[in-house]
Amino acid sequence: MNDKVINFIREHHMIKNGDKVLVALSGGPDSVCLLHVLYMMRHELGITLGAAHINHLLRGDDSFEDESYVEKMCSSLGIPCFIKRINIESMAKEKSISSEMAGREARYEFFSQVIKEEGFDKVAIAHNANDQAETILMRVMRGTGIDGLVGIKPIRDEIYIRPILCITREEIEDYCVSNNLNPRIDRTNLESIYSRNKVRLEMIPFIKNNFNKDIVESLNRLALLANIDSEYIDKSSEDMYFKFCKEKAGTIIINKDAFHIHEALLTRLIRKSIFYVSGATYNFEMKHIYDIILLQEGKTGKNINLPNNIVAENSYGDIIISIRKFEECKSIEFIISKQDLDEKIVENLRLNGLMYDVVLQVRQNDTKIDLNSSDLIKYFDYDKIKQKIIIRNRKNGDKIKPLGMTGTKKIKDIFIDNKVPNSLRDEIPLVCFDNHISWVVGLKISDLFKVNKNTKNILQIRFIERE
The missing domain is CATH 3.30.465 (Uridine Diphospho-n-acetylenolpyruvylglucosamine Reductase; domain 3)
Known part of the structure; x- marks a missing residue:
C-alpha cells in the first residue's frame, strides 16, 4: 500500500522535498490511515508532519473521545497536533446554512489559520477511492457535465492534497487492522439518513452485487478519463478568454x-x-x-x-x-484653480469614483509636441482658461463644441456614437475650463481651447487608466 500511495503522490507532484504537511485528522479510519502512511514514508518523501483536528461538538462524549484519541496518536508519533473546538450547530444557525456546510467552512478556516501561523506548505485530506465513486454517482444523479465527472481532484489550489485518493475503503480498513491503529468510528456514517450514506451503504453494494463488482474502480477510471478531457478543454477556453476578454x-x-x-x-x-x-x-x-x-x-x-x-x-x-451598483451615481467633481496650478506647474490628482487618475502640467508651446500622440493625453491653450479647471462626471444636458465643428453636440450622443456602455458612462471624466466642456476623455476635445501657432502656454493633461 505504501508503494501505491507514494507512486500516486509522485505521479501528481503533490509533495516536494522539505514540505511541511498538515494532515486533517478526524480520528476516523481514513485520516488515521493517511497520517500513518505519511509518517512511515516521511524520510523517503523528505517531509515533516503535523495534524489539525476540529471538535465539532456534535456527538456529545464521542466528540471529546475523538479529540483525545487524536492527541494520543500524535503524541505517540512525536508530531505537533493543533486542535480547535467549534459549536457547529450554533454556527450553522447563525449563518443559515447546513451543519455540513458550516463544518466544512470551519475546517478550512482552521487549516488556513494553522498554515499561516505555523508555516505549513500543504494540507493532506483523506478522501479515498470510495469517496470519489460516491461523489461521481451523486453528481450523475443531479445531471452533471464533464467537469462534474472529474469528481474530487488529487490537488486543489496547489495546497490541498489527497494522497490516498487511489486507495479503496477496504484497503484502508485492512491497513488500520494490520497496524493496530484502532481508529474511531462515527456511528452516523453507518446510518442511511443522508444522501451520501445511502449511496455508500445501499447503492454501491447493490451495483456491486447485481452489475459490476468493480464499480468503485470503474468510476475512478471514469474520473481520470474525464479529467484528461476537461483539462484540455479548460486550456483551450483559457486561450479564448485571453483573446476575447478584457479585465478592467x-x-x-x-x-x-x-x-x-x-x-x-x-x-x-x-x-x-x-x-x-x-x-x-x-x-x-x-x-x-x-x-x-x-x-x-x-x-x-x-x-x-x-x-x-x-x-x-x-x-x-x-x-x-x-x-451591481445599488446606489444611483453621485455627482463627482474636482476643481483646480488656475492660480494654484500656476504656482505648482504640475498637479497630480487621484480621481476617486472615475475610471482614471490625472496629471496636469503647464508648459511653453513647442512645435515638436505631437497633439495626437494618445487618446489619453491632450493639449490645450492655457491662456484661454480664465479661472478654473473642473474634472467631473456627466450631467443631464451636457454639450461640447467638438474640434472642427461649428455647432455643439450632446455628450449623451457622443457616448452612443462610440458605443460606450451605460454602466461606464458615469465614470468617464469630463474636463471643463470655467463653464465649457473641453474634453470628453478618450473621445472628443473642444474646438474652443485648441492649440494653434499663436498659443504661448500649453496645458498638458494626461489621464492614467486605473488598474
Whole structure:
C-alpha cells in the first residue's frame, strides 16, 4: 500500500522535498490511515508532519473521545497536533446554512489559520477511492457535465492534497487492522439518513452485487478519463478568454466575437469571467451561463441580475460583467484653480469614483509636441482658461463644441456614437475650463481651447487608466 500511495503522490507532484504537511485528522479510519502512511514514508518523501483536528461538538462524549484519541496518536508519533473546538450547530444557525456546510467552512478556516501561523506548505485530506465513486454517482444523479465527472481532484489550489485518493475503503480498513491503529468510528456514517450514506451503504453494494463488482474502480477510471478531457478543454477556453476578454478594475468585457466559438469553450470562458468579478462561482449554475448567452443575443442596454451581486449588461453585443451598483451615481467633481496650478506647474490628482487618475502640467508651446500622440493625453491653450479647471462626471444636458465643428453636440450622443456602455458612462471624466466642456476623455476635445501657432502656454493633461 505504501508503494501505491507514494507512486500516486509522485505521479501528481503533490509533495516536494522539505514540505511541511498538515494532515486533517478526524480520528476516523481514513485520516488515521493517511497520517500513518505519511509518517512511515516521511524520510523517503523528505517531509515533516503535523495534524489539525476540529471538535465539532456534535456527538456529545464521542466528540471529546475523538479529540483525545487524536492527541494520543500524535503524541505517540512525536508530531505537533493543533486542535480547535467549534459549536457547529450554533454556527450553522447563525449563518443559515447546513451543519455540513458550516463544518466544512470551519475546517478550512482552521487549516488556513494553522498554515499561516505555523508555516505549513500543504494540507493532506483523506478522501479515498470510495469517496470519489460516491461523489461521481451523486453528481450523475443531479445531471452533471464533464467537469462534474472529474469528481474530487488529487490537488486543489496547489495546497490541498489527497494522497490516498487511489486507495479503496477496504484497503484502508485492512491497513488500520494490520497496524493496530484502532481508529474511531462515527456511528452516523453507518446510518442511511443522508444522501451520501445511502449511496455508500445501499447503492454501491447493490451495483456491486447485481452489475459490476468493480464499480468503485470503474468510476475512478471514469474520473481520470474525464479529467484528461476537461483539462484540455479548460486550456483551450483559457486561450479564448485571453483573446476575447478584457479585465478592467474588477469588471470583465467579453467581446461579442467570443459568442461564435464552440459552446464548450464559451461556457467555460463565461464561468472564468464570473470568477474574475465575483471571486467565486458558488451559487452560479449552468442556467446563469445560458442567461448571459441569451442576453448577448438581445438588444443593447439590457441587463440581468445574477447571484453574488453580479450584473451582466449587453453593450452593443459585448457583454459587461460587473458588481451591481445599488446606489444611483453621485455627482463627482474636482476643481483646480488656475492660480494654484500656476504656482505648482504640475498637479497630480487621484480621481476617486472615475475610471482614471490625472496629471496636469503647464508648459511653453513647442512645435515638436505631437497633439495626437494618445487618446489619453491632450493639449490645450492655457491662456484661454480664465479661472478654473473642473474634472467631473456627466450631467443631464451636457454639450461640447467638438474640434472642427461649428455647432455643439450632446455628450449623451457622443457616448452612443462610440458605443460606450451605460454602466461606464458615469465614470468617464469630463474636463471643463470655467463653464465649457473641453474634453470628453478618450473621445472628443473642444474646438474652443485648441492649440494653434499663436498659443504661448500649453496645458498638458494626461489621464492614467486605473488598474
